[in-house]
Amino acid sequence: MLPVPSSNRFNEDAVYTEVRNAICERQLLPDTKLGETLLAEHFGVSRTIIRQVLLRLAGEGLVRQEPNRGAFVARISLEEAQQIYAAWRLVEGTIIQEITSSILPNQVQALRELIAQERKACKQNDYPRLTRLSMQFHIELAALSQNGYLGRFLQDLIPLTSLAYFYDVRNMPLCTEDEHSQILNCIEAGDVEQAVAVSHKHLDGIEAALNTFAALEPRLSLAERLATRQPSL
Secondary structure: OOOOOOHHHOOHHHHHHHHHHHHHOOOOOOOOEOOHHHHHHHHOOOHHHHHHHHHHHHHOOOEEEEOOOEEEEOOOOHHHHHHHHHHHHHHHHHHHHHHOOOOOHHHHHHHHHHHHHHHHHHHOOOHHHHHHHHHHHHHHHHHOOOOHHHHHHHHHHHHHHHHOOOOOHHHOOOOOOOHHHHHHHHHHHOOHHHHHHHHHHHHHHHHHOOOOOOOOOOOOOHHHHHHHOOOOO
16 A cells, blocks of 8 residues: 555645656656556545646646546657757757856856756765756756747756656766766856857767667556655655
């Protein structure tokens, strides 16, 4: 039986955040069935709330809903993943060019604090949290853009990479090479060309690992995943 969290901790937004983070951390694998009853029991909320959460996630492309079968974590193909990284590179390069001349000290500091959390996750071998924080760095960078369309495009696009389960984060250079700090250092120094170059190198390295399927852990049931996952809240 799953441990049921205190119901007063979870409203629709809180459940949405937890399920979304679990997907972005690659703890809920593509094609995992998201049973309404099990989720409702786990979070101590109604199935109506769970349905609303799943609808929101389906709207973001993170969940797919199948008639008469229910909701599942979505999946993207290798080709789709490569297309996402191609778009990501182009848009992030434009955003970096824009924000390099306008970024404020408090914004740099906030990004450094996020990077510090990444480094901590590396040291603790907390790969799910590292995966989410690494994604969050780029989302926060995009949020600084004065061009709201570009910013929202990346904020919607980046989480979809969590559905590309073709590489093992433990073999990525996220811990050995602090490329996020390198990108931020270049932005802070006003070196647009180098910042964009490091950003492209960083994304190239991730995309290059999309060649083989690698599961981080043996496939577990939804109940097992939720029971063992450390909550975000």
